[in-house]
Amino acid sequence: MEDTHEQDAAAACPACGGASAPDGEKDGYAVFRCGACDLLFVHPFPTAEELARYYSDNYRGATATFYPKLNSRRRRAFVKSLRFLRYAVGRRVLDIGCGGGVMVDAFRRLGADAHGVDISVNSITFARNRFPRCTFHCMDFDEMARSGLTFDFMFTSELMEHIPGPHGCMAMIQALSKPGTLVYVATPDAGHPAVPADIYAWDQMCPPEHLQWFTRDNLARVFDGYGFDLARAFPKKSPALSLLFRRRG
Numbered sequence: 001m002e003d004t005h006e007q008d009a010a011a012a013c014p015a016c017g018g019a020s021a022p023d024g025e026k027d028g029y030a031v032f033r034c035g036a037c038d039l040l041f042v043h044p045f046p047t048a049e050e051l052a053r054y055y056s057d058n059y060r061g062a063t064a065t066f067y068p069k070l071n072s073r074r075r076r077a078f079v080k081s082l083r084f085l086r087y088a089v090g091r092r093v094l095d096i097g098c099g100g101g102v103m104v105d106a107f108r109r110l111g112a113d114a115h116g117v118d119i120s121v122n123s124i125t126f127a128r129n130r131f132p133r134c135t136f137h138c139m140d141f142d143e144m145a146r147s148g149l150t151f152d153f154m155f156t157s158e159l160m161e162h163i164p165g166p167h168g169c170m171a172m173i174q175a176l177s178k179p180g181t182l183v184y185v186a187t188p189d190a191g192h193p194a195v196p197a198d199i200y201a202w203d204q205m206c207p208p209e210h211l212q213w214f215t216r217d218n219l220a221r222v223f224d225g226y227g228f229d230l231a232r233a234f235p236k237k238s239p240a241l242s243l244l245f246r247r248r249g
């Protein structure tokens with residue numbers, strides 16, 4: 001039936017709920033584009049089980065006692081953290097998707113009450129052993145949202161492109177924020193002029209590791225829906241978003 005076919009070819013945008021249509025295909029994954037906000041996303045998203053299997057099969061990261069390239073990661077994290085000095089000194093800070101905790105430790109060294117959250121048991125076990133002066137939470141978004149904590153500054157780098165839809169993470173960010181809370185987001189920028197004309201040739205277009213690709217406008221729209229204004233956009237030569245949001249009063 002024609003109707004059934006049309007239903008299969010349509011999907012609600014996981015960011016804005018708008019009508020979306022097939023845009024292309026990469027490595028066996030169908031990629032849809034939202035007609036309302038231009039979000040690109042894998043459809044259907046892999047199930048939680050499929051993602052867990054993917055990450056356990058392909059994970060190159062931490063064990064409880066080992067984290068790859070720890071020293072160079074620590075140095076890079078500290079340099080990166082300096083940009084956020086004034087948001088960290090004397091503040092309570094959260095790195096969302098903190099992995100082995102190097103960025104959390106960098107914020108602590110700047111004088112923050114530094115927390116990290118990650119769902120990886122190995123990463124959090126490593127982080128707790130290696131960085132005992134920081135606080136680590138091994139929780140998913142829903143559990144962390146119910147923690148009762150609030151933060152002055154939240155940091156998320158290389159997270160938003162990995163998760164199936166933004167709303168679980170955004171609900172957590174909202175629950176952990178208060179008026180004036182700042183949230184930094186780094187994620188690939190599908191609207192950047194340096195993205196290849198054939199976006200499927202872009203190295204960031206790598207499902208199922210990446211599942212959704214934002215632009216500055218549609219990410220700002222998502223944050224606006226949770227009470228955050230875009231406070232600052234750091235310019236990037238490479239196709240990456242580097243955005244700071246502030247919770248409205």
Ligand SMILES: [Zn+2]
Pocket residue numbers: 013014015016017018034035036037038039
């Ligand atoms: Zn949309």
